[in-house]
Amino acid sequence: MKKLFLVRCFLLVCCGPAAVAQINWKDTSQPFTDIEWNNYSTTYLGEGSDRIPLIVTAIPYNGMYDHGDGDAPNTPMDMSFSGSAFRFRSQLSNRTMQLYTYDSGVVYFLTPGIFRESAAHYEFRVLQDDTLIIKPWGPVTQFTDSSFALNEFRRNMGFLGGYSTTWGHYLAAELRLQFDTSEVFARSVVYWRPTKPVLQGLFTTRELTQQLLSVSNDYRVDEAATNPARWKQYSPADLDSLTGLPRHWIVAPNPDALAFQVSARVYRKGALEYRLLRNGKLVTDWTGNKANNSYIWIDSPGPGDYVLEMRYRQQRHNVTTYPFTVEPAWYQTWAFWIILGVLKLAFVGFLIVLVKLWRQRKKTAAEQAKKERFEQGLKSVYAQLNPHFTFNALSSIQGLINNNDIRGANRYLADFASLVRHSLADSEQPSIPLQRELQTLETYLTLEKLRFNFTYEIHCADEVPVAETAIPSLLLQPLAENAVKHGVGTLQEKGLIRIAITRQGGDMVVRISDNGPGFGATQKQPGYGLKLTRDRIRLLNDMSATTPIVLNIISTPGNGATIELLFKNWLA
Numbered sequence: 001m002k003k004l005f006l007v008r009c010f011l012l013v014c015c016g017p018a019a020v021a022q023i024n025w026k027d028t029s030q031p032f033t034d035i036e037w038n039n040y041s042t043t044y045l046g047e048g049s050d051r052i053p054l055i056v057t058a059i060p061y062n063g064m065y066d067h068g069d070g071d072a073p074n075t076p077m078d079m080s081f082s083g084s085a086f087r088f089r090s091q092l093s094n095r096t097m098q099l100y101t102y103d104s105g106v107v108y109f110l111t112p113g114i115f116r117e118s119a120a121h122y123e124f125r126v127l128q129d130d131t132l133i134i135k136p137w138g139p140v141t142q143f144t145d146s147s148f149a150l151n152e153f154r155r156n157m158g159f160l161g162g163y164s165t166t167w168g169h170y171l172a173a174e175l176r177l178q179f180d181t182s183e184v185f186a187r188s189v190v191y192w193r194p195t196k197p198v199l200q201g202l203f204t205t206r207e208l209t210q211q212l213l214s215v216s217n218d219y220r221v222d223e224a225a226t227n228p229a230r231w232k233q234y235s236p237a238d239l240d241s242l243t244g245l246p247r248h249w250i251v252a253p254n255p256d257a258l259a260f261q262v263s264a265r266v267y268r269k270g271a272l273e274y275r276l277l278r279n280g281k282l283v284t285d286w287t288g289n290k291a292n293n294s295y296i297w298i299d300s301p302g303p304g305d306y307v308l309e310m311r312y313r314q315q316r317h318n319v320t321t322y323p324f325t326v327e328p329a330w331y332q333t334w335a336f337w338i339i340l341g342v343l344k345l346a347f348v349g350f351l352i353v354l355v356k357l358w359r360q361r362k363k364t365a366a367e368q369a370k371k372e373r374f375e376q377g378l379k380s381v382y383a384q385l386n387p388h389f390t391f392n393a394l395s396s397i398q399g400l401i402n403n404n405d406i407r408g409a410n411r412y413l414a415d416f417a418s419l420v421r422h423s424l425a426d427s428e429q430p431s432i433p434l435q436r437e438l439q440t441l442e443t444y445l446t447l448e449k450l451r452f453n454f455t456y457e458i459h460c461a462d463e464v465p466v467a468e469t470a471i472p473s474l475l476l477q478p479l480a481e482n483a484v485k486h487g488v489g490t491l492q493e494k495g496l497i498r499i500a501i502t503r504q505g506g507d508m509v510v511r512i513s514d515n516g517p518g519f520g521a522t523q524k525q526p527g528y529g530l531k532l533t534r535d536r537i538r539l540l541n542d543m544s545a546t547t548p549i550v551l552n553i554i555s556t557p558g559n560g561a562t563i564e565l566l567f568k569n570w571l572a
Contacts, residue, residue, distance in 0.1 A: 035108070035162075037058070037148070039060050039061050039062060040058040040059060040060055040061065040108070041058070041059050041060075041061055042056050042057065042058045042059075042110075042150060042151075043056050043057050043097050043099070043188075052113055053111055053112070053113035053114045053122060053158075053175060053185075053186060054095060054111070054112055054113060054186050055097065055109055055110070055111055055124075055160070055173055055175055055186045055187065055188040056097075056109070056110045056111070056112055056150065056188075057097055057099055057107060057108070057109055057110075057173075057188045057190060058107060058108040058109075058110065059099060059101045059103070059107050059190065060101070060103045060105050060106075060107075062103050062105070062268075062271065062313070062314055063266060063267060063268030063269075063270065063271030063313070064102070064264050064265065064266050064267065064268070064271050064312070064314075065264075065265040065266075065267060066264060066265050067102055067195050067263070067264040067312075068198060068200065068262070068263025068264045068265065095185060095186045095187070096186070096187040096188070096189065097187070097188040097189065098189055099188065099189065099190045099191070100190070100191050100193040101190050101191070101192055101193065102192075102193055102195050102312070102314055102315065103314045104164065104166070104167075104192070104314065104315075105164060106162035106163060106164045107162065107163060107164065107171070107190050108159070108160075108161070108162045109124075109126075109159075109160035109161065109162075109163075109173040109188060110144070110150065110157055110158065110159055110160065111124070111140060111157060111158035111159075111160060111175065111186075112150065112151075112153035112154070112157045112158075113153075113157070114140055114157065114158035115143070115154070115156055115157065115158070116143055116156065119139060119140045119141070119143075119158060120139065120178070121177060121178055121179070122139070122140055122158075122175060122176070122177060122178065123137045123138055123139050123140070123175075123176060123177075123178050124137070124138070124140060124160055124173060124174060124175045124176075125137045125138070125173075125174055126160075126161075126163055126171060126172070126173050126174075127171065127172045127174070128165055128169060128170070128171055128172075129169055129170060130172060134163060134171065135161075135163075137176075137181075139178075140158040140159075140160065142158070142159040142160075142161065143156050143157065143158055143159055144156055144157050144158075144159050160173055164192075165192055166192060167192050167193070167194045167315070168192065168194065169191075169192055170189055170190060170191040170192065171189070171190050172187060172188070172189045172190075173187070173188045174186070174187045175187070194315065194318055195312065195315060195318060196310070196311060196312065196315065196318035196319060196320045197262040197263075197264065197272065197310040197311065197312060197320045198243065198262060198263045198264075198320070199243055199245055199260060199261065199262060199263070199320075199322060200243065200245075200261050200262060200263040200294075201245075201259075201260075201261035202245055202246070202249050202258075202259075202260060202261070202324075203258070203259040203261070204251065204252075204255045204256070204257070204258060204259075205255070205256045205257045205258075205259065206255075206256070207230075208259050228244060231244070231245070231246055234246050247323075248323050248324065248325065249322075249323075249324035249325070250324070250325050250327065251301075251324060251325065251326045251327065252327060253303065253326070253327050253328055253329035253332065254329055255300075255301065255326065256299075256300060257297055257298060257299045257300065257301075258297070258298045258301060258324075259295045259296070259297055260274075260295065260296040260298075260308060260310070260322070261294055261295050262294050262295075262296070262310065263294075264294055264312070265294060266289065266292070266293060266294040267292055267293075268292055269288055269289055269290065269291060269292055270288030270289065270313060271288070271289070271312065271313050271314075272288065272289040272294070272296065272310065272311075272312060272313070273286050273287065273288050273289070273310070273311050273312070273313055273316070274286070274287065274289070274296045274308060274309060274310045274311075275287070275309050276298060276306060276307075276308055276309075277306065277307045277309070278301075278302075278304045278305070278306050279304045279305055283306075288313070296308070296310065301326050302326065302332075303326050303327060303328035303329070303332050304325070304326060305323070305325050306323065306324050306325065306326065307321055307322070307323050308321070308322045308323075308324065309321050310322070370542075370543075390420065396412060396447065396448065396450075396451040397409055397412055397413055397416065399451060400412055400450070400451065408450050411450065412447055412450050412451070415443060415446060415447045416447060418443060419440065419443045419444055419447065422439075422440050422443070429473050430472065430473070431470040431471060431472055431473060432470065432471070432473045433466065433467055433468070433469065433470055434460075434464070434466045434467075434469040434470070434471050434501070435466040435467050437471055437473065437474075437475070437476055437477075438458060438460065438466065438476075438501075440474070440477060441458065441476050441477055441480055441499065442458060444477055444480060444481070445458075445480060445484075445497065448481075448484045452484065452488060452489050452491075452492060452495065453492045453493050453495075454484070454488040454489075454491065454492065454493070454494075454495030454496065454497060455493070455495065455496050455497070456496070456497040456498070456499070457496075457497070457498045457499065458499045459498075459499070459500050459501070460500075460501040461501060461502045461503055463503045464501055464502070464503050464508060464571070465571075466501075469508065469570065469571065471567070471570075472536070472540055472549075475533065475536070475537075475565075476499075476510065476512070476565075478529035478530065478532060478533045479512050479529070479530065479533060479563050479565075480497065480499065480512055481529050482529050482530045482563070483497050483512055483513075483514040483516070483561070483563070484497065484514075486516065486519075486561075487514030487515070487516030487517075487560065487561060488514050488515065488516050489516075490516075490517075491515070491516065494515075495514070495515065495516070496514065496515045497512070497513070497514050498511075498512075498513050498514075499511070499512050500513075503571055505571075505572075506568075506569050506570070506571050506572030507566060507567060507568050507569065507570065507571065508566075508567040508570045508571050509564065509565070509566055509567070510564070510565040510567070511562055511563070511564050511565075512562070512563045512565075513560060513561065513562035513563075514560050514561055515560040516560055516561065517557065517558060517560075518555040518556055518557045518558055518559055518560055518561045519553070519555040519557070519561055530563075533551070534551060537549045537551055546569060547567070547568060547569045547570055548568050549565060549566070549567055549568075550565070550566040550568065551563070551564070551565055551566075552564040552566070
């Protein structure tokens with residue numbers, strides 16, 4: 001019994017979208033030496049004999065020794081699937097080769113033991129699916145040359161040609177004696193088998209290094225790839241029943257690289273192709289494996305949900321997909337980035353607040369310095385108003401004494417003392433209630449009436465809240481004094497001073513009028529007290545631009561004068 005050893009054969013060029021059976025008979029008229037025999041695997045007869053003709057089949061490698069599917073249904077030595085000749089031919093002898101090819105290319109049939117001198121005794125044919133005759137029975141007419149050697153066989157053996165079909169179909173080359181057509185004594189059946197990558201191992205670079213350091217040969221690595229202990233964190237339902245691998249691989253954060261090992265024995269770069277999608281977006285388009293081995297390497301994958309698509313270059317239409325997830329590190333999570341973003345915003349906000357606070361403090365300091373300058377200016381005006389008022393009052397008392405009006409002088413002196421006490425107390429306050437200002441004004445006019453014997457009227461509208469409305473202290477007294485001195489001072493009992501306080505919306509209007517001679521064209525700013533009041537109003541307006549005070553003088557010669565103070569937004 002001759003011992004047969006079948007070397008697994010593989011696929012390089014896929015058939016593309018061709019799904020319809022199509023028979024191609026290779027034109028064997030080309031020179032025999034043009035065939036790249038190094039790319040072909042042939043069936044091997046351990047104990048060869050030149051006296052027994054057999055059919056030897058050459059199937060292309062194209063970068064792969066085998067596809068690692070020997071344990072799958074329809075194994076290489078089990079051709080009893082539906083449509084196979086072996087389902088109907090139970091009489092086949094042990095001289096029958098049962099082979100798979102995974103390549104869309106041509107397979108070749110040779111006949112060791114048949115030579116030119118004996119070829120007339122034999123004939124062969126080629127069938128597709130045991131029904132379609134590709135080449136009818138006919139003699140062997142082609143032979144290899146003396147440069148071609150196959151195992152231990154003699155040179156110049158018979159050559160039956162090259163043939164191919166499409167996926168899911170098979171070809172059978174049969175050999176018989178010409179004088180005994182009742183029996184086929186040798187047969188080779190080749191099935192064009194669809195295939196796609198099957199994962200055998202999943203490794204991080206650290207895991208793969210540990211495996212390589214702990215094993216003595218490649219087979220031990222294959223065993224370690226499916227070691228159940230590696231996947232104990234997964235439930236049985238989460239593991240594939242055939243491969244023992246997780247259906248969805250969860251990878252710890254920040255792997256240096258990931259290695260995906262397929263079951264096929266790949267020995268050439270590009271025979272295994274893949275593309276990678278991350279979170280539904282293409283990361284790597286179709287490309288070949290990077291080394292002459294059975295691994296797909298993915299370098300430094302970031303966190304996300306991935307889909308790895310794999311295919312063999314020989315059958316690009318058959319794609320295997322595998323999902324896996326690289327978990328994010330704590331600093332790669334959305335929560336971290338949200339917190340980091342909040343912290344950044346908080347820091348920026350802190351800087352903004354800090355800058356604003358610095359600017360506000362600078363502005364406050366500037367305003368405080370400005371306020372202090374204004375207050376110093378106001379105090380200076382107060383310092384000038386009080387001596388001015390005191391000088392005028394003492395002059396009035398002197399006049400009464402000179403006129404021998406001792407009673408009037410005493411009464412004036414008593415009222416003057418009370419007025420000085422109030423004015424001194426009010427001068428220490430930036431503002432006082434309007435009611436208090438009117439009381440001081442009433443006392444002053446009463447004193448001056450004793451001296452000049454004029455008449456005065458003070459009227460305040462009911463809609464003006466005199467107790468709640470605050471005005472700058474001693475603001476009205478110099479204006480009333482101006483009306484007495486430059487207005488009614490020479491008219492005696494004919495003199496009249498009217499003071500009216502009214503409301504206009506949110507504004508308050510104070511009018512001080514007299515029936516004196518008025519101001520001429522050359523006397524635009526009468527009286528030193530009026531000048532001091534103007535300076536004081538200017539300083540007050542600089543301190544508060546939202547509630548300004550406007551001073552107007554209305555006068556024509558001979559028709560008296562009216563001084564109007566408009567307090568804008570004081571009653572709003």
